[in-house]
Amino acid sequence: MRRKLAAGNWKMNGTGDNLAQIAALTAAHPAPGVDILICPPATLLSRVSDAAGNAIATGGQDCHAAGSGAHTGDISAAMLKDAGATHVILGHSERREDHGENDQDVRDKANAAIDAGLTAVICVGESLAEREAANTLAIIGGQLAGSIPDGVTAQNMVIAYEPIWAIGTGKIPTLDQIGEVHDFIRTALEKRFGPGVGRSTRILYGGSVKPSNAEGIFAVSNVDGALVGGASLKAEDFGPIITALENA
Numbered sequence: 001m002r003r004k005l006a007a008g009n010w011k012m013n014g015t016g017d018n019l020a021q022i023a024a025l026t027a028a029h030p031a032p033g034v035d036i037l038i039c040p041p042a043t044l045l046s047r048v049s050d051a052a053g054n055a056i057a058t059g060g061q062d063c064h065a066a067g068s069g070a071h072t073g074d075i076s077a078a079m080l081k082d083a084g085a086t087h088v089i090l091g092h093s094e095r096r097e098d099h100g101e102n103d104q105d106v107r108d109k110a111n112a113a114i115d116a117g118l119t120a121v122i123c124v125g126e127s128l129a130e131r132e133a134a135n136t137l138a139i140i141g142g143q144l145a146g147s148i149p150d151g152v153t154a155q156n157m158v159i160a161y162e163p164i165w166a167i168g169t170g171k172i173p174t175l176d177q178i179g180e181v182h183d184f185i186r187t188a189l190e191k192r193f194g195p196g197v198g199r200s201t202r203i204l205y206g207g208s209v210k211p212s213n214a215e216g217i218f219a220v221s222n223v224d225g226a227l228v229g230g231a232s233l234k235a236e237d238f239g240p241i242i243t244a245l246e247n248a
């Protein structure tokens with residue numbers, strides 16, 4: 001059985017004021033029936049980790065592929081871990097777009113994260129043009145092959161399927177389209193890593209997940225949780241998403 005995971009990606013949002021959301025979340029979900037992960041901006045990581053206690057795991061939103069060195073502005077996987085993180089999001093489409101990260105970069109970062117003892121949350125997803133050209137599965141297949149390192153386990157890797165055109169737009173694919181991609185990812189993982197890793201790895205859906213659409217998304221086969229952006233910023237939105245996942 002795969003334990004479900006509700007992951008929040010705060011992106012470049014949040015200051016100390018937002019710690020109140022962590023307090024509200026832990027008060028509302030003292031013994032959650034699913035794993036909860038919050039990935040705040042790096043400046044908040046240690047404070048969120050302290051505030052979150054045992055009920056909520058924390059993660060970074062990116063890391064450098066090197067362990068240390070002359071890389072102004074960057075953060076290593078070991079630094080994230082030192083700040084309390086157990087996870088790191090890698091290859092988010094905003095990183096791929098804003099910072100030109102390609103599959104090889106994501107793979108190198110994932111290796112660094114895993115070496116440091118973190119779980120890599122590796123993101124894949126197609127653009128609207130790619131979906132309209134019926135290239136979605138080919139694009140996802142290529143990103144999986146290129147971005148996931150060899151030798152991963154179901155403990156140190158999570159996959160997030162995030163159609164780029166659904167992120168922050170309020171649009172989501174049909175439930176059939178989500179199911180098609182998640183089934184495809186499951187099969188690709190089983191083929192490459194064998195049935196053990198393939199069947200136990202969690203596959204999250206991300207892109208405009210809200211309290212109003214969570215129940216439907218979580219009923220789709222091979223959806224093991226969500227990576228939530230905007231709706232993870234407030235406990236009053238993220239809380240009902242967690243509850244929907246607990247009830248799925």
Ligand code: PGA
Nearest residue numbers: 167168207208228229230
């Ligand atoms: P969104 O972002 O929920 O705001 O669409 C999802 C993500 O980018 O992880």
